[in-house]
Amino acid sequence: MIPAxxxxxxxxSAEEAVSMLREHGEEAKLLxxxxxxxxxxxxxxxxxxxxxxxxRIRELSYLRDGGDQVSIGALTRHRDVETSExxxxxxxxxxxxxxxVGDPQVRHRGTIxxxxxxxxxxxxxxxxxxxxxxxxxxxxxxxxRDIPATEFFQGFLETALAPEEMLVEIRVxxxxxxxxxxxxxxxxxxxxxxxxxxxxxxxxxxxxxxxxPVPLRASAVEQALAGGASAADAAALxxxxxxxxxxxxxxxxxxxxxxxxxxxxxxxxAGA
Amino acid sequence: xxxxxxVNGRSYEHEIEPRLLLVYYLRDxxxxxxxxxxxxxxxxxxxxxxxxxxxxxxxxxLAAQADGCAMTTIEALAVDGALDPLQEAxxxxxxxxxxxxxxxxxxAAMSIIREHPGLTEADVRExxxxxLCRCTGYHNIVKAVLAGAGRQAHPVGAAR
Numbered sequence: 001m002i003p004a005x006x007x008x009x010x011x012x013s014a015e016e017a018v019s020m021l022r023e024h025g026e027e028a029k030l031l032x033x034x035x036x037x038x039x040x041x042x043x044x045x046x047x048x049x050x051x052x053x054x055x056r057i058r059e060l061s062y063l064r065d066g067g068d069q070v071s072i073g074a075l076t077r078h079r080d081v082e083t084s085e086x087x088x089x090x091x092x093x094x095x096x097x098x099x100x101v102g103d104p105q106v107r108h109r110g111t112i113x114x115x116x117x118x119x120x121x122x123x124x125x126x127x128x129x130x131x132x133x134x135x136x137x138x139x140x141x142x143x144x145r146d147i148p149a150t151e152f153f154q155g156f157l158e159t160a161l162a163p164e165e166m167l168v169e170i171r172v173x174x175x176x177x178x179x180x181x182x183x184x185x186x187x188x189x190x191x192x193x194x195x196x197x198x199x200x201x202x203x204x205x206x207x208x209x210x211x212x213p214v215p216l217r218a219s220a221v222e223q224a225l226a227g228g229a230s231a232a233d234a235a236a237l238x239x240x241x242x243x244x245x246x247x248x249x250x251x252x253x254x255x256x257x258x259x260x261x262x263x264x265x266x267x268x269x270a271g272a
Numbered sequence: 273x274x275x276x277x278x279v280n281g282r283s284y285e286h287e288i289e290p291r292l293l294l295v296y297y298l299r300d301x302x303x304x305x306x307x308x309x310x311x312x313x314x315x316x317x318x319x320x321x322x323x324x325x326x327x328x329x330x331x332x333x334l335a336a337q338a339d340g341c342a343m344t345t346i347e348a349l350a351v352d353g354a355l356d357p358l359q360e361a362x363x364x365x366x367x368x369x370x371x372x373x374x375x376x377x378x379x380a381a382m383s384i385i386r387e388h389p390g391l392t393e394a395d396v397r398e399x400x401x402x403x404l405c406r407c408t409g410y411h412n413i414v415k416a417v418l419a420g421a422g423r424q425a426h427p428v429g430a431a432r
Contacts, residue, residue, distance in 0.1 A: 105402050
């Protein structure tokens with residue numbers, strides 16, 4: 001499978017990438033590790049006329065201790081998130097789940113920013129950043145702005161990023177309390193049929209993978225827990241507000257059942 | 273566009289189309305057909321090569337992204353017909369049947385061995401999750417990788 005023809009440009013900085021995006025508008029796509037975009041281009045589901053390679057902007061690959069939070073450059077690869085001692089210590093769920101993305105070859109190329117900007121509801125990392133209550137920092141022609149993860153995912157593969165904006169940093173609060181990630185799939189490298197991220201950090205954040213067109217917070221579960229419900233009682237509400245689709249792997253009903261079972265397991269493992 | 277690469281220690285410069293995938297650059301432009309195209313969807317791992325020492329699936333990378341990179345393919349391993357110890361271990365452990373997945377398995381294994389100083393059987397099994405063998409010869413492949421890394425393979429099914 002060969003992608004449709006495109007013009008290849010390479011940006012040396014976020015500023016340059018943004019000015020290239022401004023010039024080419026919606027015809028352009030940013031390419032980081034390429035593990036979300038290139039498969040779509042090979043299937044010709046995406047046919048950008050300009051591909052802006054941001055993969056060499058080294059200054060956007062970093063992990064920084066920011067006191068009560070950790071800042072992660074958008075171009076930090078899954079492999080570097082997975083093996084980061086800072087994250088293993090301070091935000092262990094994120095390091096753990098980065099190690100569940102794809103396979104080692106994919107993790108050598110794919111980036112956390114690419115995964116979030118792609119916004120696939122079946123991806124692991126968006127749900128983790130949602131459960132953590134993270135913040136996404138985007139850069140546009142007018143400078144930077146912060147977008148809470150809860151407002152970032154807007155529709156199927158649609159995010160709050162404007163066409164001339166680039167995701168440059170992800171900030172997550174340190175979360176050394178209980179946590180759990182439940183990924184239900186048939187084969188090692190598959191996407192989650194359903195996944196659940198749970199993080200105890202004062203309150204308990206719970207997010208769902210593949211339970212609708214966007215990565216979702218399990219708000220009903222979170223509210224029940226905040227009101228003193230048991231893990232089992234809260235988990236019974238896991239399918240509320242979800243809109244999963246049916247496919248080869250699972251019917252709507254089966255996904256809703258999985259969400260309830262996996263949320264209970266996640267809450268029990270996290271100690272919620 | 274123009275790309276400069278180093279593949280198996282040799283430097284190259286080529287004028288390529290931006291949409292050229294790395295696997296086709298290696299196979300069709302350089303003639304290094306040891307790297308295979310299997311699923312073409314970054315699932316099977318047959319196209320695995322090392323880019324700057326790390327395993328990647330060359331069907332899901334543009335040759336343009338490899339501009340300036342040093343790459344290693346299966347062709348670099350044997351020297352004057354003498355197999356690399358890892359290839360030798362695949363041979364000794366009967367770790368291939370049809371052989372189509374083998375070059376990808378060997379290149380993925382090189383990366384795993386490099387990244388896991390105290391390599392265990394579990395590291396190998398998890399590390400090869402992105403490489404499929406349609407002959408399902410996984411047990412011997414795992415044994416071969418452990419042997420190639422200089423570690424004793426545990427008998428299949430034995431308590432550890």
